[in-house]
Structure formats: C-alpha cells, structure tokens
Amino acid sequence: MPELPEVDAVARRLGEWAAGRTILEAHFSRPQTTRPLAPVKVSRQLKGRTVVGTARRAKNVLVTLDDGLTLRVHLGMTGNLYVGDAALRSAATRAWFPLDDGREMIFDDSRLFGRMQIFMPTELAEFSQQYGVEPLSDEFTSAWLAERMARSRKPAKVFLLDQAQVVGLGNIWAAEALFAARVHPFTPVNALATRQVRALHGAIREILGGAIDEAYRHYSMPGTTAESEGFGVAIYNREGLPCPRCRRAVERIAQAGRSSYFCPRCQKAA
DNA sequence: AACACGACCTGGTAGC
DNA sequence: TGCTACCAGGTCGTGT
Secondary structure (H helix, E strand, C coil), X not given: CCCHHHHHHHHHHHHHHHCCCEECCCEECCHHHHCCCCHHHHHHHHCCCEEEXXXXXXXEEEEEECCCCEEEEECCCCEEEEEECHHHCCCCEEEEEEECCCCEEEEEECCCCCEEEEECHHHXXXXXXXXXXXXXXXXXXXXXXXXXXXXXXXXXXXHHHCCCCECCCCHHHHHHHHHHCCCCCCCEHXXXXXXXXXXXXXXXXXXXXXXXXHHHHHCCCCCCCCCCCCCCCCCCCCCCCECCCCCCECEEEEECCEEEEECCCCCCCC
C-alpha cells in the first residue's frame, strides 16, 4: 500500500493517538513480522515502555520509546498501523499491543512483507544511513539530483525507485513524477537534459507534497487506510485510457518486474 | 560497483 | 460455481 505520503500520514496519526501511552503487552501472530528476531524477544523490549513520539524516515514509521530505543515499522506492501479498540483486529492483524488507556496499537499486514524491529540509538543511525535523501528536505536540490543522475545509467523509473538515492517514491508516484516531467521511464538518467532533471526535481517535490497533505487529511479514522493515490493520479493504472494531456492511450510496460505506465506521445525516449 | 532477477507472501479479480 | 492465472503502492539476497 504505502509510499511516502501514506507512511507519513500513518506516522503522524500514530503520534497523535499513541504519544504518552504505555504498552502493557506485545503480541505477535506470525514470526515473520519481527524477523530476524523471534517475536518473544521484541515483546520483552516493548512491554512496559511508554511511547514518547513518532517520526518517519524513508518509508519507515519510527516509534520513540521512553528508554531511548526505537521501534521501526516498515509497512511493506499491505501494512497499516493505528491505535483503536480491540474489536478492530482482523485476520490480517499481525501484532497488537494493549495500551494503558484500554485501546491497542494494532499492526495489520495481510501480505506479510512488513516488519517490526527494535533499534538502539547507534543502530538507528546506521540504519538511516543506508537511505538516500528525503525528497522534501533542503538537501534535495535539482543540483544534487543532477549530480547523482550523472553517475548512473539506470532507467529513470528504476532510479526513482532506488531508496539509496531519493527515498519515498514507489511505483505510483515514480510513474506520476515521470509523466509530470515528460520523461520516458526507460531513459538512462545520465542521458537526461538539465531541463529534464529540473522538471523531475520539481515534479517530485510538488507531487509528494500534495499527496502528503491529502493522505494526512484522508486518514483520520483508526483502522481505515491512508490514501492519497486517488488525488492527482494522472497515469498510474490507466492503461488504454486517454492521456489527460494529449488523449493518446496510456501504455503499460514491464520494468524491473513491475508495471510502468506512461504516455508514448508526452514521454519520449531521450 | 552496478545491475537484473527471483523470492518472500496473501488476497482480490478477470476469464474460462 | 469453481478453478486458474495474474496482478498488487516493497524490499532483499544472490547471481553475473
């Protein structure tokens, strides 16, 4: 489910719902969720801890605990994390943490690609280093992007999905950014013109910024999902439908094992 | 080092 | 109505 906007909304709402609450128990229904550690080890570290606050790094939700440790939650493809009544638990619930106010922190993840881990401060810093720049930070400039792109021959779509470069884009928003910037998904990034790099940089910031606001506003009820994709999606999952700019039929191609959607007229190969 | 590809999973839907 | 095949918003590990 989640790209950066959805993860950001989940992290912010979780902070509103859980800050100050103490975790009484931690239950896991499947061992994959806490890999490589056994669930019982993670449970032991969570039990009795109070949630200080939440944050997001790349597509991870970070839950800061009162002993200085951090719970890292990756939502994978289908994950959701919220605080609510125990009745909200379902067949997809993989973890549930009863809190001191009678509610529970609940982690649903039908497809089991999600993950929960505990980090010490040094581990958290090391973990964070594997990721690239946050797209809405001051560090992410078009000059920075141009410099990184000059050093890679990856196709533009694949480059945008690489979390070691710019974090947060997934299959939907990468396609949307390429469409907005009129860049063909196959174009090697070191072949892009300066004007195209600038267009991509602007598109990434604008698209993610708008989607973050939309996802946060939409996601106000625990147990629902943070959605932003209905908002401003021009190209993703629209194979055969008319391009919103030129009316030419949108095409779908397989790339890096995923679907890439693009307009063959607006997005010319370099 | 950089890149391609299968593996990891469940569930929903389209087509026969 | 099954049943099958394919698809899904993400990483990972392993091979060249």
